[in-house]
Structure formats: C-alpha cells, structure tokens
Amino acid sequence: MTSVRPSVALDPARPDDGAAVRGARWVTAAWLAVGALNYGYALVLTRLLDVGAFSTFAAGQGLLLCAATVAAVAIPWVLAQAMARATSPEAAREAIRFAMVVAAAGGVVAGGIVAAVAAQFATAGPVAVLGVATFLVFLTRVSAGRLQGSERMRTLSCALTGEAAVKVLVGLLFVAALGLGATGALAAFGVAAASLLIWWPVRAMRGGTGRWISPGTQHDLWRRALQLGTVQGLVAMMATLDLVVITLLPAGGPATASYQAGVMVGRAPLFVASALSVAFFPALSRQRGGTPLAASAVRMYLIVALPLTAVCATAPGAVLHVVFPPGYEAMGRLLMFTAVSGLAVGGINLVSTFFQAVNDQSCVPRQAIGVLVFLGAVLVGWRLGGVQGFALGGSVGAVAALLLLVHLLIRRQGSGAFAEPSLVEPLLVACVLVALRPVPVVWLVAAVATSALAAVRFLRHRAHPPTARASARTAADGPAPGAGDDDAVGLLLDAVWHHAPRPAGDEELHRALAVARRSGTEGLLALAYPGQLAETAAEVRRRDAAFRDTVCRARQRLHDAGIDSVLIKADVPGPNLVGDADVVVPDGRWAAAERALSSWCGGPRDRYWLERRSKVFLRPPSGPEIHLHACVSWFGVPVLPNSALFAHAVPADGRPWPEPRPADRLRIWLAHALFQNLSLDLSELLAIRPLLEDERVTEQARREAAREGWGHAYERALRTAREAVERLDRGERVPLPVRLTVPVSLGVAVEHTPHLLRQGRVGAAAREAALRIPLVVAKRRKKEDA
Incomplete structure (x- = not known):
C-alpha cells in the first residue's frame, strides 16, 4: 500500500497579482472618497432634515444600497468575469449585450420591489423616487462592469467618485434650496447614477454576426448572473436588514435615527471590502480558489478595516456631540456594537467574493443561515435590551455569520487566504484608544494618526508570496510553491486531470515532472508529453x-x-x-x-x-x-x-x-485513506474519479461498507473525495493530499472496533483501538512538519 506523499498546493499565482493590487488601491481610494462624501452627506442631512424625515431617508438609502449591491454583482461582476475569460472580441461583445438586457429587465423588477417595500414606511413621493432611482442604478451598472472587466480601475475610480460627488451636490440643492425634504435627498441617487451613462457601451449594440446573443453564451451568463446575484443579494441583506427592521419596531424616532446613523459610521469597513472585491474579482476569476492573491486581499482589508473599527468603537461621546446634532445622543452607546458588526459584514462581503470568483455556490446555504442568525439575534436583543440590545445582537449575529462562512471557505479552498493576518497591532491600537477615550482631544489626535498610518500601509502594500511563517501556518494546504512550481502544478493538472496538455517549455515541463513525482502521477505526465519527456516516457x-x-x-x-x-x-x-x-x-x-x-x-x-x-x-x-x-x-x-x-x-x-469489482475497488481506495494514510493524493483521486460516476457502484459500496462495520466513515470519506473531484473538475484550488478531518479519522475506529468485537476478533479490535490515536497524531505531526 502507498504511504503519504508530500502535499502539493494546486494554486498557481498569476503574474497579474500586482495589477490587481494597484487596481485595489485606486478603487479603495475611490470608495473611501465615496464613503466620506456619503457620510458627509448624511451628517449634513441630520441637520437639514428633522428626525422623522432623516429616518425615512436612512431606510430608503438602505434599500437603495441593497438593490445597488445586487446590481453591482449580478450585472458588472458577471460582465467583468465574462470579459476577463473571453477568448474573442465577439464573446466580450455578447457579454456586454447580455448585461444590457439584464440591466433593463432587472431594473424594472428591482424598482418595483423597492417601491413596494418603501411603501411600508414612506409616502408616495419617496416611494416613486426610490423606484426610478433603483432602475437607473441597475441600468448604469453596465458602464461600471465594462470598466471593471477591462480592468480600467483608474477610470472606474474616477467614475464612482464623480457619481458620489454629483449625488451630494444635487441632494443638497434639492433639500436646502428647493425644500424637497427626504424625497429630494433620495432623488439625488437617481440623478447621480444617470451620470454613468457617459460610459454606456453603445458600440457593443452594433456589430457582430448572427444572433445578438448566442444561446450557449446566454445560458451561461444567465446562470452566472443568478449565482452571483444570489450570493451578493444575501450579502446585501446582511448589510441593510437591521436598518429596515429598526424602522418597523416601536423604538421611537431619536433612538431609531441614532442607530441608523451609528450603522452608517460603523459600516465603513464594508466600503473597503466592496472596493477590494471590485478590484480583485477579475484577477481572482482567472485563478483557482485560495490563492496568494486572495491572501493579499484579506491583508489589505485588515490593514484598513481593523483601525477604522477601533476608531469607531472607541469614539468619545464629546466628539460625537460635536459631529452630530441633538437627537443622536444614543450613538455613543451604540457605536461600539455597530462598528463590530460593520467589520463582520465587510468580511462577509470579501469572503463571498472568493466563492463567487470560482463560481462556487456552496456558500449560499451558509449565507442564508447567517442572515437568519443575524435577524434572530437583533430581534432577541431588541426583546431583552431595546435599541442597545438590538445593536448588541447585531454584532453577535454578524460575527457568527462571518465565522460560518470562513469555516466553509477553509474547508473548500484551504486556509491560504488567511495567511499571515496580523492581529496584535490592531489590538494594541484599540487598547490605546480605549485608554485615551476619557481625553477627547488626545483621542482625536491618536485616531487621526491611526487612520493616517493605516492609509499609508495600505497604499504601500505589495503583492508578495507568503513568507516562511505564513507557509508554516498554512501547512494544511501543503508547502507554498514559488511561481515556477505554481505554473508547473497548473501544467500538471491540465495534462493528467483535464487531459488537455498545453504547449510548454522544457524547463517548465521538468518542474511539472518534479511535482508529478510528489503526487504519484509522473508516468501519466510523461505519456502526455512523449516527445519532450522521451526518456521518462520510455522508462514508463x-x-x-x-x-x-x-x-x-x-x-x-x-x-x-x-x-x-x-x-x-x-x-x-x-x-x-x-x-x-x-x-x-x-x-x-x-x-x-x-x-x-x-x-x-x-x-x-x-x-x-x-x-x-x-x-x-x-x-x-x-x-x-x-x-x-x-x-x-x-x-x-x-x-x-x-x-x-x-x-x-x-x-x-x-x-x-x-x-x-468496481464497488470493491472504491471501498479499497477509501479504506486505504481511512485506515492508513488519512488522506487522498492526486493519483488516488484519479483512480476514484471514474468510480464516482456510477451511482450503482457507490450505492453498492455503501451497503457493503455498512455490513463491514464502517458505513458512516465510508459516507464521510466518499463525500470528501467527491467534493475534491468536483472542485478539480471546475478548475478550483484543492490542497493535496486531501486530508480527512480528525473527527473522521478517529470516528472510523469508534465505528469499526465494536464491529470487530461482535465478530469475535478481539485481538484485531484491541490493535485498532490502541493504534488509532497514535496514527492520527503521527499523521498530523507529519503534516505540520511538511
């Protein structure tokens, strides 16, 4: 039987990582500018609108944000991904034309839904304005998607900043000069969105041959739009659900407005996460999951989001009283909780992007559960502690939802995205700000310095491979390969898994051969390149x-x-x-x-x-x-x-x-993983792959394994193997060997040992019970030392 082979991280880092990081700086700078304009706009409106009108504006803005978040993914992200993967100009044009159709149809549907929801808390004027503004937001996301897909991040940043500036100027004109109240404040969103029509891709409506959109392309893009829209729709619900729910509870105008204003301040990390998602998404779409590029996105998010959260959570009441007018006194008690929930919601946004980039919909059930947990937490908090309990429940629910999603991401893509996150420094900064809170002036100086340092570190961030410390922390995913090894892994997978060997130089091919030796597929690679690897093929x-x-x-x-x-x-x-x-x-x-x-x-x-x-x-x-x-x-x-x-x-x-027979072969492969190696390497997955295609084989093997006393362990190992095969078929990153979890590795003995005792095999049962824990410990230690 085989022994455990060294793990191979199947995740080539792309040369466009640096471009993605540079684009992230531009887009994040733009989103921070947009956030500053939005916060300034909201702060001014707290003084220009009475508490009731501001509450209507905040709830309406939350609905628009929810709709815009869905539109920003279901349209531009689909378009950006299609353009990033397009193999011809006509394919890119078809994607643009599809985005136009979806934008118009989606805008009509979303506008009606937003108007229907708004009718529950607003009068006819704001309801009509919200419906039209939602339609315009959907329609103009095609422009944003075209810029994102062509990775013109500088132009996209200027367009987004200009849109926010137009909104503020028009909104202040409508409210201050024309006295249109909440209706005018919300109408500015539609006017600002219309400004993006400057980049509307009119030329794509012309040209091409045959159908305007081919059936194959149309089906694929509809599927992607539905998938991306579902994932991001759940993110948007997390970001806006509490803003709408609080307006429906009998909290009172000042308390509701205080909470909504606190959420607007505390959700600053969400803008950072959204900007990083926009910038990194095209490059991530060309890579497998869990790449070093994903780790760069996480680090850039934490560099900015953690200091912002610390600043918001520790803001002294004296500072808040200067910034906000009377009526918002409760913010000082709420901001700590809304800041934590904002950090978590931003994390959910970013983690969801990693799933979306590889078209992995497995996150949807976890997201739905997270939304329900979040809703339940805020309602329980409201019941126990009013508005303050509502805010506390929101922070607990958001963190729980984030942990659910992170746990799934690590299972699906490994822990590579979380390589080297530094948490010590943010904790020290938070402690300093808490200590300085009784002295508002000194706190303000420290908060400004903290924010400036975070901005400098963000702008100076560079894409780089994980360090030795990061590699040690991600040992479960295998050793972090260099760029050459990454290319070699991709070449190996194309040849032996996808049966599509691509042209390669001798140096690259020999690196792939070295990787193949570690994964047990040397002979298969040699036969895929019989000319260049003639000596190895002859030896095979x-x-x-x-x-x-x-x-x-x-x-x-x-x-x-x-x-x-x-x-x-x-x-x-x-x-x-x-x-x-x-x-x-x-x-x-x-x-x-x-x-x-x-x-x-x-x-x-x-x-x-x-x-x-x-x-x-x-x-x-x-x-x-x-x-x-x-x-x-x-x-x-x-x-x-x-x-x-x-x-x-x-x-x-x-x-x-x-x-x-096939059912016995499948049980032998899975039993070999369960009873000896506690893992499956690439060669073993290649052998198992055809056996998984016949349900009669897997069902027959399931019945036999149950009779042999390891039926539950068989189910778990089969599920692990099937998920790995499906992910490799989709071109995703799979850390190899695919390791069985400790509960599965220990559970097989708990299940199988009593079976041996019932058969009278006392010696074998004693041997299995005595060896199982040392075996698991030895394999885990070998993995950590790899």
Whole structure:
C-alpha cells in the first residue's frame, strides 16, 4: 500500500497579482472618497432634515444600497468575469449585450420591489423616487462592469467618485434650496447614477454576426448572473436588514435615527471590502480558489478595516456631540456594537467574493443561515435590551455569520487566504484608544494618526508570496510553491486531470515532472508529453512492461501451487514508475503463497512489525516489489472480507489477472485513506474519479461498507473525495493530499472496533483501538512538519 506523499498546493499565482493590487488601491481610494462624501452627506442631512424625515431617508438609502449591491454583482461582476475569460472580441461583445438586457429587465423588477417595500414606511413621493432611482442604478451598472472587466480601475475610480460627488451636490440643492425634504435627498441617487451613462457601451449594440446573443453564451451568463446575484443579494441583506427592521419596531424616532446613523459610521469597513472585491474579482476569476492573491486581499482589508473599527468603537461621546446634532445622543452607546458588526459584514462581503470568483455556490446555504442568525439575534436583543440590545445582537449575529462562512471557505479552498493576518497591532491600537477615550482631544489626535498610518500601509502594500511563517501556518494546504512550481502544478493538472496538455517549455515541463513525482502521477505526465519527456516516457513503458510481466509470473506461480490471487492496487492508476504489486490470497493460504513466491524471488523478505502476520514484502529478480497480503487490511486490522473479494473478482480491461469489482475497488481506495494514510493524493483521486460516476457502484459500496462495520466513515470519506473531484473538475484550488478531518479519522475506529468485537476478533479490535490515536497524531505531526 502507498504511504503519504508530500502535499502539493494546486494554486498557481498569476503574474497579474500586482495589477490587481494597484487596481485595489485606486478603487479603495475611490470608495473611501465615496464613503466620506456619503457620510458627509448624511451628517449634513441630520441637520437639514428633522428626525422623522432623516429616518425615512436612512431606510430608503438602505434599500437603495441593497438593490445597488445586487446590481453591482449580478450585472458588472458577471460582465467583468465574462470579459476577463473571453477568448474573442465577439464573446466580450455578447457579454456586454447580455448585461444590457439584464440591466433593463432587472431594473424594472428591482424598482418595483423597492417601491413596494418603501411603501411600508414612506409616502408616495419617496416611494416613486426610490423606484426610478433603483432602475437607473441597475441600468448604469453596465458602464461600471465594462470598466471593471477591462480592468480600467483608474477610470472606474474616477467614475464612482464623480457619481458620489454629483449625488451630494444635487441632494443638497434639492433639500436646502428647493425644500424637497427626504424625497429630494433620495432623488439625488437617481440623478447621480444617470451620470454613468457617459460610459454606456453603445458600440457593443452594433456589430457582430448572427444572433445578438448566442444561446450557449446566454445560458451561461444567465446562470452566472443568478449565482452571483444570489450570493451578493444575501450579502446585501446582511448589510441593510437591521436598518429596515429598526424602522418597523416601536423604538421611537431619536433612538431609531441614532442607530441608523451609528450603522452608517460603523459600516465603513464594508466600503473597503466592496472596493477590494471590485478590484480583485477579475484577477481572482482567472485563478483557482485560495490563492496568494486572495491572501493579499484579506491583508489589505485588515490593514484598513481593523483601525477604522477601533476608531469607531472607541469614539468619545464629546466628539460625537460635536459631529452630530441633538437627537443622536444614543450613538455613543451604540457605536461600539455597530462598528463590530460593520467589520463582520465587510468580511462577509470579501469572503463571498472568493466563492463567487470560482463560481462556487456552496456558500449560499451558509449565507442564508447567517442572515437568519443575524435577524434572530437583533430581534432577541431588541426583546431583552431595546435599541442597545438590538445593536448588541447585531454584532453577535454578524460575527457568527462571518465565522460560518470562513469555516466553509477553509474547508473548500484551504486556509491560504488567511495567511499571515496580523492581529496584535490592531489590538494594541484599540487598547490605546480605549485608554485615551476619557481625553477627547488626545483621542482625536491618536485616531487621526491611526487612520493616517493605516492609509499609508495600505497604499504601500505589495503583492508578495507568503513568507516562511505564513507557509508554516498554512501547512494544511501543503508547502507554498514559488511561481515556477505554481505554473508547473497548473501544467500538471491540465495534462493528467483535464487531459488537455498545453504547449510548454522544457524547463517548465521538468518542474511539472518534479511535482508529478510528489503526487504519484509522473508516468501519466510523461505519456502526455512523449516527445519532450522521451526518456521518462520510455522508462514508463519499460517499467509498465516489467510490472505486467512480474504480476503475470507471480499469478502463474501461485496458480501452479493451487492458490488463487487478486491484484489490489492502492497506487498509481495506469502506467507508473514506482508502483508496487499488492496481491491478496484466500484465507489460510498466505503462508503457502509466501513459500511459493519466495523460491522464485530469492531475495530478502521484509515484514513491517505491525503487519508481520498479514503482509510480506517480496523482491523479484526484476520488476516491482510484490506486497503479499493475507487480506485487505492495514496495520493488521482487517477491513474487507476475502470471501466477497474473491467471489466477485474478474480480469478487467484485457489484463490477465483478476481485480476487484468496481464497488470493491472504491471501498479499497477509501479504506486505504481511512485506515492508513488519512488522506487522498492526486493519483488516488484519479483512480476514484471514474468510480464516482456510477451511482450503482457507490450505492453498492455503501451497503457493503455498512455490513463491514464502517458505513458512516465510508459516507464521510466518499463525500470528501467527491467534493475534491468536483472542485478539480471546475478548475478550483484543492490542497493535496486531501486530508480527512480528525473527527473522521478517529470516528472510523469508534465505528469499526465494536464491529470487530461482535465478530469475535478481539485481538484485531484491541490493535485498532490502541493504534488509532497514535496514527492520527503521527499523521498530523507529519503534516505540520511538511
């Protein structure tokens, strides 16, 4: 049986990482400017509008933000991703035309929904204005998507900043000069959105041949729009749900306005996360999940978001009284909680982007649960503590929702996105600001200095590979490869997993060959490049012929001795360089089989002390080593009974030796992972992949595993293997080997040991119970040392 191989992180870092980081600076600067303009706009409106009108404006703005968030993903993000992946100008034009159709149709539907919701708390004027403004927001997101997809981040930044500036100027004109109140303040959003029509892609409406949008492209883009819109719609609900709910509760005007103003201040990290998502999304869409680029996005978010949260959460009441007019006194008690929830909601936005970039919809159930947890937390908080309890519940619910999503991201893409997040410095800054809070002037100086330092660090951030410390912290994902290794991994996957070898230079190909040796796929790569890897391909053919000859000779010698045999291969599928021949003989014939083969091999016989009564290593004069097994077992713990194995074994694929049936092969692969390696490497996933395509095979294997006393462990291992195969098929990042979790690794013994006891195999049961924990600890330690 095989041993654990070094892990391989399948995630090539792209050369456009630096461009994404530079774009992130531009877009984040623009969003911070937009945020400053929005906050200034809101602050001025707190003085120009009475408390009731401001509450209507805040709730309406929340609805517009929710609609704009969905529009900003369902339209420009789909367009940006399609343009980033487009293989021809016509494909890009089709994507633009599709975005136009979705923008117009989506604007009509979203405008009606927003107006219907607004009718619950506003009069006819604000309701009509919100409906029209929502339509214009949807319509003009095509312009933003075109700029984002072509990665013209500087132009996009100027356009977004200009849109915010127009909104402030027009809104102040409508409210201060014309006296239109909340209606005028909300109407400014629509006027500002219309300014983006300057970049409307009119030329894309002309040109091309045949259909305006091809059916294949249309279906694919509709699917992406629905997926992205669903994910971001749930993010938008997290960002605005409390703003709307608080208006529907009998909290009183001043308390409601204080909370809404506190949310507007505390949600500053959400603007940072949104900006980073916009800037990084095109580059992330060209990569697999969990890349160093994702880690750069997380670090850039924390560089700015943590200091902003610390500043908002510790703001003294004296400073708030200067900034906000009378009627907002409760903000001092609420801002600490709204700042924490703002940091969490921003994190949810960014983490969701990592799923969206690789078209992974597995986050949707977790997001939906997070929204429900958030809603339940604010309502419970309201019941227990009024508005302050509402704010506390919001912070707890948002953090819980973030943790749910982060946990799933680590399971799906590994922990590479969270390499080297520094939390010590932000905690020290927060402690300093808390200590200075009783002295507002000194606190203000410290807050300005903290914000300035964060801005400088953000602007000076560079894309770089993880350091040694980061590599140690992400050992679960395998060693962090250099750029050359990353390209080699991509080349290897294209050749052996996707069966689409691409042109490669000799240097790149030999790096891929080194990676293939570590993942057990050297022979498959050599056969994919028989010209450039001629020597290795020739060696593959020679070793494969020797393998066949050795197995045939061994089977014939056993047959002459009256002993049946089955070849079980827990090694490389197909041609290989280092594969062993694992042979099982019937019950009671193992000693006789050893004697029959020993006279032929003649060389030394080896035994591993934990398997000395069930396995022997024999070395023929030529060819691979023969591992002779008394049964399918690991460390002397029997798993598959010989009776079933031999009853169904038949020659397969024209080979002259009997092999297990598909259901038995699948159980052998998964049992090998559960009872010995506690992981699955790339070669093993290649062998399992075709077996997963037939539900009859997986169901038959499930029934047999249940009878053999490890049915639940089989289900968990099968789920792990299926998820890894599906992610590799989608081109996503999969840290290899795919490791089974500690609960699964320990749980198989908890389930299987009682089965052995019921069968009267007390010695085997004792061995399994005694070895399981040391095995798990040893494998975990080996992983950490890798």
